[in-house]
Amino acid sequence: MAATETLTAERILEATEEVLRRHGPAKATVVDVARALGVSHGSVYRHFRTKAALREAVTKRWLDRTSEALAGIVADTSRDPERRLRDWLAALFEAKRHKAGDDPELFATYVVLTGEQGRAVAEHLDDLTGQLTRIIEDGVAAGVFSSDDPAATARAVFHTTGRFHDPQYAPEWKDPRTDADFAAVVDLVLRGLRA
Amino acid sequence: MAATETLTAERILEATEEVLRRHGPAKATVVDVARALGVSHGSVYRHFRTKAALREAVTKRWLDRTSEALAGIVADTSRDPERRLRDWLAALFEAKRHKAGDDPELFATYVVLTGEQGRAVAEHLDDLTGQLTRIIEDGVAAGVFSSDDPAATARAVFHTTGRFHDPQYAPEWKDPRTDADFAAVVDLVLRGLRA
Known part of the structure; x- marks a missing residue:
């Protein structure tokens, strides 16, 4: 260079x-x-003062790429909250599936790194559930979602859909039933959210 | 002996x-x-004609212990379908959490064995989603649940609650937030099922 x-x-x-x-x-x-x-x-x-700091920063950068792409969906209030929630979950799944499928070696590398970087991962998960919280709050304000505690509901939505974003499940994402399974889970969760 | x-x-x-x-x-x-x-x-x-057959049989026996315990809840029609579904999901989580917590070495051993025994695991998952299907069918017949395809809905319910039965998540089950997280997920899923 x-x-x-x-x-x-x-x-x-x-x-x-x-x-x-x-x-x-x-x-x-x-x-x-x-x-x-x-x-x-x-x-x-x-x-980067230490090798550990460098590894943490590169992991954070990889994780942030996903959250930054999703932030645009949260901010796009031209879409109604249900549409935004569906698009957000689909975009998260697609982002993860692409990372896993397009460059499996780099994905495996980052799975190792995220296993080491507890703090960076926790911040990333807080960031993602924070985005979900905003969509759910908008839905409650619009009268289309019901939730007493949007942050807790966001956490539940994130957990119910873990099969479609947790890298542990990456081998399952090639299963031909995966798209139907994802659609069924999202439909069930959306029904559960409706006011 | x-x-x-x-x-x-x-x-x-x-x-x-x-x-x-x-x-x-x-x-x-x-x-x-x-x-x-x-x-x-x-x-x-x-x-047992081969070592592989013996390993498969012992894995199946371990998995069957869980499904047999749950079958009693499916059959207990004195409880209404929503109650049965909540009890079934709680019993599945408790069974897994006990297996993981009471005897961690044996649990780790079986996690290795289930990784090898794809067929035994697939049969076990079919067994569990079959049990869920029967509860959902009873709920649809009673007019309390809504589902066009109880088997597909059962699969979705199983997937949404994976964090609370998939052994991959065993380390998370000690997190103090786990019980609240489980309750939030079950409530969301039950709301999604209601007619």
């Missing part, structure tokens, strides 16, 4: 992802990342 | 479970099982 380019955190994270893809999470080192960027490992440490 | 006792399949399976608990699924052999029973390995092979 051209040494004249400024070494940004984002450039380091891109290189880290590529190194993780190539070497796997057990073997990837900060020296590999520095070598891929044509810089010293000291330069990498100026942005 | 007294050699005068008749060597039944059930006695072999009991001994196999004990051997698995002691040696773990990777190391347990048919010779260990025969030794624990004080018989020749030929005697064991007369009941």
Whole structure:
């Protein structure tokens, strides 16, 4: 990579992802990342003080890609709350299924990393259930959903649909029945939410 | 063990479970099982033709213990369908949580075995969703549940509650929020089923 380019955190994270893809999470080192960027490992440490901090940041970046894509659906009030909730759940499932199917090695790498990064995962789950909470609140305000506690309901919706976003189930997503199973679960949950 | 006792399949399976608990699924052999029973390995092979058949039978027995306990709830028509469904889901969760918490080594052993025994697991899941189907059919007949296809609805109910019976989630079952999470999911699902 051209040494004249400024070494940004984002450039380091891109290189880290590529190194993780190539070497796997057990073997990837900060020296590999520095070598891929044509810089010293000291330069990498100026942005990420430890290898653990770098692994956490790259995991967070991967998780945030999903939540950022979904935030647009939450904000799109031109769609009614039921439509937004269906689209949000479908988009979450599609995002996960694509990550798992398009690049299985990178997906497996991130499954290992998320297993290590409890705090980054907890923040990600809070972010996603926070998005769901906003859709449910809008539905309650519009009189189409019923919930005494939208945050608790959001958590329940997230848990009921876990089969279609929890990476543990990735092998099941190739099952030909999966799309019908997903539709049946979403219909049941939406019926449960209606006022 | 007294050699005068008749060597039944059930006695072999009991001994196999004990051997698995002691040696773990990777190391347990048919010779260990025969030794624990004080018989020749030929005697064991007369009941189970291969080591694989023995492992499948012991896995099936472990899975069947759960389904047999639940069958009583399905048959108890003195309870209305909603009550039966709530009790069934709670009993399934309790059974799994007990298996995981009371004897973690044996539970870990069976998690390995179920990973190998795809057919036994598929039959077990069919058995459980079949039980759910009967409760839902009774609810539809009584006019309290709504479903065009009770078998598909049963599958959806099973999937929405996976967090509370799929052994993959066993580590989460110690989380202090788990009981509240389970109650919220069951309430949401029951609302979705109501006619």
